[in-house]
Amino acid sequence: MSDNGTPHGEVVSHGGDDFGSDAVRLDQGHIEGSGGLPARFENPGLPPHVARMSDLSEKAAKRAEKQVATLFGIASLATIVFIIAYFTVDPEMTAFVPGIGEANPYNVILGVCLGLALLGCGMGAVHWAKTLMPDTEMVEERHPQRASDADRQRAVDNFLQEGGKSQIGRRPLIKFSLAGALALPPLALVLPLVGGLGPLPKDNLSKTIWKKGDRLVRDPELTPIKADQVTIGSVYHVLPANIKESHEVLEDKAKAAVLLMRLDPSIIKSKKEIDWGYDGIVAYSKICTHVGCPVGLYEQQTHHLLCPCHQSTFDVTEDCKVIFGPAKRPLPQLPIEVDSEGYLVARSGFHEAVGPSFWERG
Amino acid sequence: MSSTPYDADGLRRGDKAPETPYSPGMKKIGGVAGWLDDRTGAAKPIGYLMKKVFPDHWSFMLGEVAMYSMIICLLSGTFLTFWFVPSAGQVVYDGSYVPLKGITMSEAYRSTLDISFDIRGGLLIRQIHHWAALLFIVALSVHMLRVFFTGAFRKPRELNWVIGCILSMLALVEGFAGYSLPDDLLSGTGLRAAEGFMRSVPVLGSYISYFVFNGPFPGESIIPRLYSVHVLLLPAILVGLFTVHIGLVFVHKHTQYPGPGRTNNNVVGFPVMPVYAAKAGGFFFIVFGVVALISGLVTINPIWAYGPYDPSPVTAGSQPDWYMGFADGALRLLPGWLEFEAFGFTFSFNVMIGAILLIPVMYTLMALYPFLEAWVTGDKREHHLLDRPRNRPTRTALGVAALTMYGVLMFAAGNDLMAIKLHLSINDITHILRAAFFIAPVIAFWVTKRICLSLQRKDRDLVLHGRETGRIIRTADGKFFEQHEPLDPYARWNLVDYDTDQPLQLEAPADENGVASPTARKDRVRAALSRFYFDDSVPAVTPAELAAAHHDGHGHEAIEGAPADEDRPALESSRREAPPRP
DSSP: OOGGGTTTTOOOOOSSOTTSOOSSOOTTOBOTTSSSOBSSOOOOOSOOOOOOHHHHOHHHHHHHHHHHHHHHHHHHHHHHHHHHHHHHSOTTOOEEETTTEEEOHHHHHHHHHHHHHHHHHHHHHHHHHHHTSOOOOEEEEOOOSSOOHHHHHHHHHIIIIIHHTTOTTTOHHHHHHHHHHHHSHHHHHHHHHHHHSOOOOTTGGGOOSOOTTOBEEETTTOOBOBGGGOOTTOEEEEEEGGGGGOSSHHHHHHHHOEEEEEOOGGGOOOHHHHHHSBTTEEEEEOBOTTTOOBOOEEETTTTEEEOTTTOOEEEGGGTTEEEESSOOSOOOEEOEEEOTTSBEEESSSOSSOOSSOOGGGO | OOOOOOOHHHHTTTOOOOSSOOOHHHHHHHHHHHHHHHHHOTHHHHHHHHHOEEOOOGGGHHHHHHHHHHHHHHHHHHHHHTTOOOOOOEEEOOSSOGGGTTOEEEHHHHHHHHHHHTSTTHHHHHHHHHHHHHHHHHHHHHHHHHHHHTTTTSTTOHHHHHHHHHHHHHHHHHHHHHHHTTOBHHHHHHHHHHHHHHHTSTTTHHHHHHHHHTSSSSTTTHHHHHHHIIIIIHHHHHHHHHHHHHHHHHHHOOOBOOOTTOOTTEEEEEEIIIIIHHHHHHHHHHHHHHHHHHHHHSOOOOHHHHOBOOSSOOOTTOOOOGGGHHHHHHHHHSOGGGEEEETTEEEEHHHHIIIIIHHHHHHHHHHHHHHHHHHHHTOOSOOOBOOOGGGSHHHHHHHHHHHHHHHHHHHHTTHHHHHHHHTOOHHHHHHHHHHHHHHHHHHHHHHHHHHHHHHHHHHHHHHHHOEEEEEEEEOTTSOEEEEEEOOOHHHHHHHHOOOOOOOOOOOOSBOTTOOBOTTHHHHHHHHHHHHHHHTTOOOOOOHHHHHHHHHHOSOTHHHHSSOOOSSSOOOOTTOOOOOOOO
16 A cells, blocks of 8 residues: 555545445455455555645746736736727628638637637636646545435434324314315416417318419519429429418418419320429428428429428429438329419419328318 | 643743744635635535545546536526527628628528627637537546446446436537537528427327427417527536536545555545645636637637528538537438338328437436446445456446447448548438448447457456566576566556456246246346356456466466476576477
8 A cells, every 4th residue: 555545545445335335345254265365456555645846846836827817818918908809890891810811800809809808717726726736636525415314214204293283183074175275276387388389270270372363473573473484394382372461471471372383284294283283383281291491492304392490301293292312292283274364373282281290180 | 631830921831823823814814715615614514525526537637528528518608698699580791791792581590690809709619619518428428438437327326327417418408408509501401400300209208399489380489489498408417417426526536547556445645735626626727628619719600601580491411519410320221111101190100210219218228337247246236446448358248348339330321422522322321320220339349248258368368377477598507588577566456456246047947846946037148148248257366376477487278277396496486487389
């Protein structure tokens, strides 16, 4: 055992102590024929203390003191630069910052100054602790978490005997009515909260603002589209014309957004798709049937629609059936036709609920 | 009672002057402290706390980083509340960011732009808030891994582990609520998906969605509601639970790694005053400083580049913050056939498993682990000495397997980016990751366990044979051997101070009268699990083994089989003969 193994690192082998076991146990007998060696190694105690430079020489200690003071000095200095920069640098200026590129130097200067101020402060304190504060380890004894048997008994007694004086045990009427009195009133607080959270969905999730005869208009310009403007391979982001009269624009848009594409009718494999379209022009809900992201990516060559959120892929030539990814249902198709002026209009609303699945969509 | 008469001076005869005379400044502080103590009696607990000993190890700072980044979030978040307007009301932007002038947007988005461009230093604080939040969850996750792999969750700390699990899960929700607030295109897309998640709940889905959003998505209520959840409800729970968490650390006293002088019954380290006050206090500033530097130099969440939320457009590569990545990845991997219709109702398990069930199930399993392990080991003792991960091969392997599953999901959240950057097929990547989710953890388990066992055997070898010095000695009769230097008792102690559990023995399923034990089935499961955990454990070297190894000079093979050769003179303990060539 080393010189300073005791008293701090003293290791006493306990037999059956409160912890049930000790790291060092000598009480397990000896191994036969091993010359009386203990079953386990003994804890050698704390290793000898290695003195630091600053413990050995006053010069080194002085140097450490200067280093700490320098770090603290940086903290003050950086704060002063921060304050000056706060008032003098133009926040709207952009300039070339080395290593970053075109950036807003205002934010960079403030961030770097604040960072240096805080780092100087913190590193100074840590350096001080590591070089000049005591570095001899101390030992604290642990005690088992459980209270003594007497204390536990007293707690039980207090609870059962003293609590028993309330006579709850022999007055069942109070016991049961109390249970109700504690359990029910919170409902009076919860009900107004839950009840006021929102309206019932009714069949709103299954409806959109698309109606028969609604013109298809471009999003966001809201201009109507003529069938002959839709060339093969092109794609339009489309809303119903009546979105202009909507009082809940975002809510209606979140359900009614539609993608309009024109394909060569000969490559469309679904008869229903051709029937509901107009001369190869087809309209599909833009709201993904997985969790509702806009299906924003159209691959012209493969006629695939891809949802950027979770990569569900829909094949437009096959009535937007899912060919890859986590979605299950195809994108709902909007039946379209052409009105007397040659503009594309809805032949009816959607025939099923758009967007993510829900329990009662059926 | 002494009968010697004392006068006033006599009373002070034995007094000594204080070793360090107090300066006037200290006296003044002492006066204030005395005034406070007269009214609170705080001197006793504070005096105790100042001498409290904490063990020193770099891995104990991970929890500190989490604590400090949480404090940074609270500070910077308070700053942001002074300007942020939690309202979905539509306004037309007229601030100093030219590209968005004249665009209709929500007040939440406009005020976030104002914080970024019109409040001096506002962008810095916003970025500090976001970076600190990311760091918070990184630090608490790594802290949890440290606690898991070193077995710090064992009795008496199981409750604190459970509290930590709850804290970690709430931190994810808090983070999600926070980045959804600015109402930019990216965060709005996240909310859009969250609405889809809610709908996937059987029976109640559409009601939950309508109650949370106060009607159809997006509505004008979600931003103010998320705001009060983000700045009041969750922070209050987080801070409250955190206080209990750190309070229990004080009550239990910190665990320590095994080492010379450290036992299960003591704590070896430095006292709060002055060492930890300076180190931990300084460390807060270091963490804050690093966050400030990053926030000054690296842009995070540039909401001005995304534009205000609109349900129709979307950007490619839409991804949540990193800590939601695994849930997003799960959604990308779950196949569509998990959605089906039955009895006229829609069951969307393709969404619900990843979006609604994954996080609570994952955290429940994590919170239950200490109780499972305690049941398998049958260990009722308190544990204050940490395990080296290699000395618990099965636990370590289980942890790495779970981490691998998490990692696969995390990668899956980037399947689109990987496909683009690496020019691979997104379909192939997704198929491979689906398979990897089931296969990779098994491989990870096996590899980790073998590595742990090998490391344990390496430790045994080092203790038994010492360090190879590289010095070759030639004996008088022409033999060569390499000199080995035995470990000093301190270095050796690090390698031999661990217990090895033995698999539990199965009690007879029926007593001698043939009456079946009522717990026979449970016992069988328990014994099987115990074998799974401990069948191939490598015990620590005992003094007898070491003596035999020295004595025999042939390495530890001799210990296991052949009796020691008494005729051969024992070599000095520092040397060992090379085995003769056949």
